[in-house]
Amino acid sequence: MTVNVTSADWYALAPISIVAITALVVLLADLFAPKHVNRYLAIVLAVLGIVVAATDCKAAYAHDFAAFGGAFIVGGFSVVFQEIILIAALGSVVLYGAIGKDDRIAGAIALMLWSACGAMLMAGAGSLMTIFLGIELLSLALYCLCGLADRPTAREAAFKYLILSSVASGFMLYGMAMLFGASGSVALADLTNPVLASNPLLWIGGGLFLVGISFKLSLVPFHAWSPDVYEGAPLPVTAFMSVATKAGTLAVFARFVYAAMPSGVADRLLLPIWIVAGISMIAGNVGMLAQHDLKRLLAYSGIAQIGYMLAALAGGTALGMRYAIFYLAAYTFMNLGAFAIAALISDDAEQGSRLANYRGLAQKSPAAAALMTVFLLALAGLPPTAGFLGKILILSTTASAGYVWLGIALIVGTAISLYAYAKIIRAMYQRDEHAHTHAAHPFVPLAWASAIVCCVAVVVLTFVPPALRDVLPLVR
Amino acid sequence: MLPMSVPLIDYVALSSVIFFIGVAGVLVRRNPLIVLMSIELMFNAANLLFMAFARAWGNNAGHIFAFLVITVAAAEAAIGLAIVVTVFRTARHVDVDDVSLMKG
Numbered sequence: 001m002t003v004n005v006t007s008a009d010w011y012a013l014a015p016i017s018i019v020a021i022t023a024l025v026v027l028l029a030d031l032f033a034p035k036h037v038n039r040y041l042a043i044v045l046a047v048l049g050i051v052v053a054a055t056d057c058k059a060a061y062a063h064d065f066a067a068f069g070g071a072f073i074v075g076g077f078s079v080v081f082q083e084i085i086l087i088a089a090l091g092s093v094v095l096y097g098a099i100g101k102d103d104r105i106a107g108a109i110a111l112m113l114w115s116a117c118g119a120m121l122m123a124g125a126g127s128l129m130t131i132f133l134g135i136e137l138l139s140l141a142l143y144c145l146c147g148l149a150d151r152p153t154a155r156e157a158a159f160k161y162l163i164l165s166s167v168a169s170g171f172m173l174y175g176m177a178m179l180f181g182a183s184g185s186v187a188l189a190d191l192t193n194p195v196l197a198s199n200p201l202l203w204i205g206g207g208l209f210l211v212g213i214s215f216k217l218s219l220v221p222f223h224a225w226s227p228d229v230y231e232g233a234p235l236p237v238t239a240f241m242s243v244a245t246k247a248g249t250l251a252v253f254a255r256f257v258y259a260a261m262p263s264g265v266a267d268r269l270l271l272p273i274w275i276v277a278g279i280s281m282i283a284g285n286v287g288m289l290a291q292h293d294l295k296r297l298l299a300y301s302g303i304a305q306i307g308y309m310l311a312a313l314a315g316g317t318a319l320g321m322r323y324a325i326f327y328l329a330a331y332t333f334m335n336l337g338a339f340a341i342a343a344l345i346s347d348d349a350e351q352g353s354r355l356a357n358y359r360g361l362a363q364k365s366p367a368a369a370a371l372m373t374v375f376l377l378a379l380a381g382l383p384p385t386a387g388f389l390g391k392i393l394i395l396s397t398t399a400s401a402g403y404v405w406l407g408i409a410l411i412v413g414t415a416i417s418l419y420a421y422a423k424i425i426r427a428m429y430q431r432d433e434h435a436h437t438h439a440a441h442p443f444v445p446l447a448w449a450s451a452i453v454c455c456v457a458v459v460v461l462t463f464v465p466p467a468l469r470d471v472l473p474l475v476r
Numbered sequence: 477m478l479p480m481s482v483p484l485i486d487y488v489a490l491s492s493v494i495f496f497i498g499v500a501g502v503l504v505r506r507n508p509l510i511v512l513m514s515i516e517l518m519f520n521a522a523n524l525l526f527m528a529f530a531r532a533w534g535n536n537a538g539h540i541f542a543f544l545v546i547t548v549a550a551a552e553a554a555i556g557l558a559i560v561v562t563v564f565r566t567a568r569h570v571d572v573d574d575v576s577l578m579k580g
Binding site for chain 2 (some may be wrong): 132140147162163166169170174176181
């Protein structure tokens with residue numbers, strides 16, 4: 001097979017290249033700029049690069065194109081995921097700019113941008129090779145980012161994430177080798193050959209591949225890393241990780257489910273994943289009840305939320321895909337918003353993000369308490385927030401696809417989670433004589449701005465859900 | 477498929493043995509460096525499988541994939557060793573069980 005590479009192929013990679021080059025520019029600018037402006041410069045350059053990449057990315061929305069012989073597929077599907085990843089990168093870069101240490105700003109922002117490149121690559125990956133490259137680029141940058149804070153828990157988080165994530169990559173890679181052996185090609189599209197349905201290599205390889213995916217998505221039997229890593233990592237990094245890894249991996253998983261399976265295999269091979277998604281919804285929400293740290297709590301919340309998104313994909317309908325993407329977008333905003341408020345409240349460097357800090361918050365800062373309430377309600381899935389609409393849509397699609405038990409798990413999980421979220425809201429509105437005083441971060445307005453933008457998005461998405469075009473044909 | 481002097485199944489068997497030695501190493505050994513080495517073993521088991529299947533199918537993509545994996549594994553080892561150094565710099569002896577400030 002010969003592949004003719006034309007300029008159109010390179011244009012397909014333009015958004016990723018822009019982000020990667022921005023990371024280099026941020027590093028270089030930090031090297032030559034005077035000390036007192038380097039924070040401004042890093043933030044401005046990174047935001048500029050992300051905005052340019054997002055604008056450039058949009059152009060491919062209506063033009064599907066399989067670049068590099070199908071190794072990288074751009075179109076509605078990849079664009080939506082890439083935009084979500086860019087939003088996550090934007091939010092986390094701004095948060096890092098708001099509370100990060102001066103001497104690490106440029107390095108951290110550059111690593112975040114490279115990590116975003118990996119996730120964006122995953123969003124368009126059409127071959128096993130691109131998937132592996134994307135996952136490793138995403139993960140390698142995240143290992144470094146996790147260890148950036150000056151406390152032992154951060155180094156521990158980096159170490160745990162490194163070991164566990166590498167093992168998961170190993171399983172995934174071995175699975176990919178088996179899939180390659182089954183089809184004789186690294187292209188995902190070649191896995192749809194009906195001859196493969198009886199090939200044991202496809203079953204074993206597919207299973208190992210899905211184990212790796214489940215780990216990266218932190219589904220239940222493979223979730224133990226996520227609370228520790230979320231707690232240990234610096235707060236903006238946790239915010240980025242919670243959205244970008246989920247978005248990138250969900251894109252890979254969705255493409256695998258919708259466009260890389262011979263008919264007849266998908267139902268049986270994926271059944272364990274749907275079961276695990278159901279268990280994650282319950283276990284994630286139960287795990288939330290015992291937490292005393294906001295980042296740990298949001299990690300358990302994320303385990304449940306990814307269960308909801310997978311539930312939308314069960315059954316493999318076009319509508320389910322759109323609803324999963326909608327929920328992912330909503331989750332991005334509510335999660336980033338919650339982390340923005342956490343950045344305002346907690347002194348991340350020393351005491352982490354203890355939930356005790358939130359007692360009596362409404363007295364100290366009514367606005368922060370109100371915004372946090374909106375985000376927690378959205379995470380719990382109550383109206384008038386996008387979380388509510390997303391859950392209703394997911395319930396409708398799981399029911400019509402014949403996965404009623406997943407819908408029941410979603411409702412039970414939501415009921416459990418209400419208690420955990422309500423506990424924080426109650427604590428915020430309690431009177432407390434010893435309410436925690438804010439840590440004075442230098443660039444607090446930035447965190448405020450991102451919290452307000454997220455809050456507006458969470459509410460507006462409910463009433464004006466974006467008319468996503470049917471992205472299913474573009475996956476193939 | 478192309479004819480091969482050593483049957484394909486032997487390569488698959490060998491690579492799965494190597495893979496499981498790697499998995500066992502990660503689970504059993506307590507020294508972080510040995511754990512990193514075991515992870516490399518898992519990656520290399522996959523490489524062997526890629527090479528065998530590339531030969532069997534006459535498709536060079538497997539060779540290229542193996543090169544890619546070697547490159548990525550090198551990057552991963554560099555970052556991994558750096559993290560191990562930062563974690564264990566102050567420790568007398570290195571043992572992964574000592575890294576337990578947080579309990580998932």
